[in-house]
Amino acid sequence: MLTIESLGDEFAGVVRQKRAVAKLQQQVAQLFEEAREDVYRYLLTLGLYPPQAQEAAQEVFLRLYVTLRKGEEIRNPRAWIFRVAHNLGLKIRAREGAESAFDPDLEARLVSTMPDPECGLLERERALQFHRAVEGLSDQQRRCLHLRLEGLRYPEIGSALGISTSAVGEFLRRAIVRLKKAHCE
Amino acid sequence: MRHMEDERLLRYADGELPAREARQVRTHLEACWECRAELEELQETVKECVRYRKSVLQEHLPPPPAPWADIYRQFEELDAVPAGSRWGRMARVLAFPARWVPAAIAAALVCGLVLYEWQDTPTVEAAALLRKAVAASGERPAVPRRVRLRTSRQQASRVIGGAPAAAVKASADPALDDIERMFERANYSWDDPLSARSFQAWREQLPAKHDEVATIDDCYRIRTTTEAGEVKEATLKLRMADLQPVEGRLEFRDNEWVEISEMVEAPAEPTVPDAVASAGLPAAPGPVQPPVAARRAATLGRELQVMAALHQVGADLGDPIEVTRAAGQILVSGVGIAPERQRQIHGALDAMPDVLVRFVEPGEAVPPPSERAAAEVAASGEVLSLHARLAEQVGGRPHFEQLSAQLLDASEAMMSRAYALRRLAQRFPPESERELGARERRLLRDLGREHASALFTQSAAMEKMLAPVLVSLGGRAVTAPRAIQPASWQLGAEDLFHAARQMEKLLAMILGAAPGDVPAGELPSQLLAAMARVRTDAEALERLTAEDIGAQGR
Numbered sequence: 001m002l003t004i005e006s007l008g009d010e011f012a013g014v015v016r017q018k019r020a021v022a023k024l025q026q027q028v029a030q031l032f033e034e035a036r037e038d039v040y041r042y043l044l045t046l047g048l049y050p051p052q053a054q055e056a057a058q059e060v061f062l063r064l065y066v067t068l069r070k071g072e073e074i075r076n077p078r079a080w081i082f083r084v085a086h087n088l089g090l091k092i093r094a095r096e097g098a099e100s101a102f103d104p105d106l107e108a109r110l111v112s113t114m115p116d117p118e119c120g121l122l123e124r125e126r127a128l129q130f131h132r133a134v135e136g137l138s139d140q141q142r143r144c145l146h147l148r149l150e151g152l153r154y155p156e157i158g159s160a161l162g163i164s165t166s167a168v169g170e171f172l173r174r175a176i177v178r179l180k181k182a183h184c185e
Numbered sequence: 186m187r188h189m190e191d192e193r194l195l196r197y198a199d200g201e202l203p204a205r206e207a208r209q210v211r212t213h214l215e216a217c218w219e220c221r222a223e224l225e226e227l228q229e230t231v232k233e234c235v236r237y238r239k240s241v242l243q244e245h246l247p248p249p250p251a252p253w254a255d256i257y258r259q260f261e262e263l264d265a266v267p268a269g270s271r272w273g274r275m276a277r278v279l280a281f282p283a284r285w286v287p288a289a290i291a292a293a294l295v296c297g298l299v300l301y302e303w304q305d306t307p308t309v310e311a312a313a314l315l316r317k318a319v320a321a322s323g324e325r326p327a328v329p330r331r332v333r334l335r336t337s338r339q340q341a342s343r344v345i346g347g348a349p350a351a352a353v354k355a356s357a358d359p360a361l362d363d364i365e366r367m368f369e370r371a372n373y374s375w376d377d378p379l380s381a382r383s384f385q386a387w388r389e390q391l392p393a394k395h396d397e398v399a400t401i402d403d404c405y406r407i408r409t410t411t412e413a414g415e416v417k418e419a420t421l422k423l424r425m426a427d428l429q430p431v432e433g434r435l436e437f438r439d440n441e442w443v444e445i446s447e448m449v450e451a452p453a454e455p456t457v458p459d460a461v462a463s464a465g466l467p468a469a470p471g472p473v474q475p476p477v478a479a480r481r482a483a484t485l486g487r488e489l490q491v492m493a494a495l496h497q498v499g500a501d502l503g504d505p506i507e508v509t510r511a512a513g514q515i516l517v518s519g520v521g522i523a524p525e526r527q528r529q530i531h532g533a534l535d536a537m538p539d540v541l542v543r544f545v546e547p548g549e550a551v552p553p554p555s556e557r558a559a560a561e562v563a564a565s566g567e568v569l570s571l572h573a574r575l576a577e578q579v580g581g582r583p584h585f586e587q588l589s590a591q592l593l594d595a596s597e598a599m600m601s602r603a604y605a606l607r608r609l610a611q612r613f614p615p616e617s618e619r620e621l622g623a624r625e626r627r628l629l630r631d632l633g634r635e636h637a638s639a640l641f642t643q644s645a646a647m648e649k650m651l652a653p654v655l656v657s658l659g660g661r662a663v664t665a666p667r668a669i670q671p672a673s674w675q676l677g678a679e680d681l682f683h684a685a686r687q688m689e690k691l692l693a694m695i696l697g698a699a700p701g702d703v704p705a706g707e708l709p710s711q712l713l714a715a716m717a718r719v720r721t722d723a724e725a726l727e728r729l730t731a732e733d734i735g736a737q738g739r
Contacts, residue, residue: 025260032256041246054249062259069264087392090372091413094438109245130237140369149238154201162372162390164383169201170376173192180230 032061039085046089047101060085079156086160133182141175189220311396311407318381318428328507331448334364371416379445384421486625494533502601518543571705578654589696599643603685606636610678634730641723648716660709674729681722688715
């Protein structure tokens with residue numbers, strides 16, 4: 001039977017739910033604010049064009065929102081975001097075909113930058129050399145490195161790339177050893 | 186002094202090593218300047234990577250071409266539609282994107298989205314089968330084995346398992362490099378290409394997939410097809426008897442394929458430079474996988490004799506030694522075994538016919554167990570306060586450190602037993618055991634009973650040391666007897682193994698050697714209960730093995 005009490009309970013329930021949704025929105029929005037550029041850049045490194053990367057980055061956060069709204073628990077949202085971004089990025093890339101990967105041509109951008117007169121020239125040379133070494137890594141090594149740079153732990157990287165944690169360790173080791181050579185030369 | 190490998194140092198610096206191993210590395214670093222310098226170099230490279238991210242990637246990659254959308258508005262749009270059709274709505278939102286997105290990209294994205302959402306319904310059977318196969322292989326130490334890899338253009342073989350880093354480094358065959366690139370392209374583990382775990386990892390990262398499980402001869406065949414990524418179809422065959430993967434195949438979208446199968450012969454000599462072999466094994470690739478019957482030709486009985494002989498010299502407790510049957514022979518392989526130990530094992534096994542003993546140096550420094558630092562104190566304030574009270578109970582910090590070290594040693598010894606017992610139960614499940622003769626069955630149960638009895642004694646000793654302290658910290662042991670008594674000693678062994686592992690975990694938490702999710706207030710009671718559980722499970726297993734022996738004796 002409908003009573004004043006039951007109506008009151010229902011109203012309180014609605015208010016609670018609204019508050020919970022608002023809190024969730026705020027959390028995802030804050031994460032969006034903090035991490036969207038990182039996700040965007042990661043997608044560029046996967047070969048997505050800037051508009052694609054930006055669109056996909058936004059979509060990842062909407063997907064996070066929808067997943068959380070369904071009541072699913074996500075322990076580390078940042079790792080989740082990169083995993084989903086990685087999968088979505090590869091899917092978009094697969095549909096585009098190998099020919100059309102975006103190449104930011106960082107080397108040309110680095111060269112064309114005016115070096116800082118103080119310490120710039122040497123610094124730029126060093127950056128160039130390091131960049132070439134990064135470019136020389138295998139895809140998986142580079143992906144592990146980028147995801148580690150974004151703060152993901154080995155199991156999270158493994159989950160994003162679909163490889164074992166020990167494989168992540170091995171890829172990172174190989175990457176770091178090669179970069180160490182470039183850095184020390 | 187043996188030095189640390191880069192990977193180990195990197196994993197240490199990244200906080201990815203288990204607490205105990207991290208302590209060992211730390212102790213080694215304190216003593217070894219060379220490794221410390223090596224670690225500093227790694228850290229320098231890590232710093233350089235961070236600088237690269239900041240000054241190259243962040244500065245020079247093109248910025249987003251448009252202002253970021255108002256995400257709150259998009260939330261509202263998504264919430265405005267019923268939950269079930271949110272993804273569809275999202276697809277529509279994305280179908281009319283900002284002005285700079287070419288229509289083709291948006292369409293591709295929409296297709297991707299719809300597929301991602303609606304086809305993500307994995308076949309429960311395939312997932313469950315893979316989970317079981319992973320569990321079956323999970324606790325066994327890796328043993329090196331040779332697999333053959335074949336593509337439409339080339340073929341090669343390589344040794345996997347055992348010492349992954351060394352095995353990977355050893356690849357000198359250019360064909361292997363090409364095949365490795367195919368695996369990278371496929372997002373499929375190259376380190377462990379023929380395993381349920383790798384197949385599972387690959388399968389789980391697929392946004393959309395379709396599974397098929399079939400029974401072919403004495404194998405399960407899982408076939409997963411997908412629209413995502415470069416691989417359109419992957420197949421894994423698992424032997425029914427033990428869910429061991431025997432064959433795998435990846436088919437690429439460009440019609441290239443790669444097939445992986447285990448070679449029939451015992452693993453050929455790995456090309457690791459410092460590998461030590463006691464028996465000449467063929468280095469050339471052998472024939473393709475033969476029928477299962479041939480692989481199991483070496484009798485279970487002889488395998489059991491080998492395990493008993495290893496047990497005699499204590500080599501089944503903690504040493505990374507694996508016993509496998511391969512092509513009529515028993516292969517005993519070990520990784521990183523000390524020379525003196527190698528001699529002992531040879532002494533115990535060399536007289537046995539058809540037994541091959543092989544040792545491989547992993548090239549990785551493993552400090553002896555005695556090189557253990559005192560338990561490190563873990564995170565939360567609650568746990569810290571528990572430590573302070575624990576220390577007080579045992580008469581001060583130095584006593585606490587001493588007790589910690591003793592308990593961690595005891596726990597390690599107990600787990601060696603638990604693993605040995607479990608390995609025995611897994612290698613000789615009830616159906617294999619039935620194939621054994623009466624004497625061998627007796628030997629098997631004697632081995633099982635001895636482990637159970639040792640576990641009982643070890644856990645009782647630890648309980649004696651800890652129980653008074655835990656009770657004074659407010660702990661209360663409440664252990665309900667197991668609702669279902671295990672149907673076989675093998676199942677009893679599995680129960681006991683899990684009980685021991687739980688005890689080890691809780692002990693590490695309470696001593697601050699590992700982080701955990703149990704509230705500090707509940708730790709004393711839970712640990713008391715876990716210790717009691719190990720004791721009762723060990724007793725039950727002793728009874729089970731004794732009863733069985735009685736039954737066999739008739």
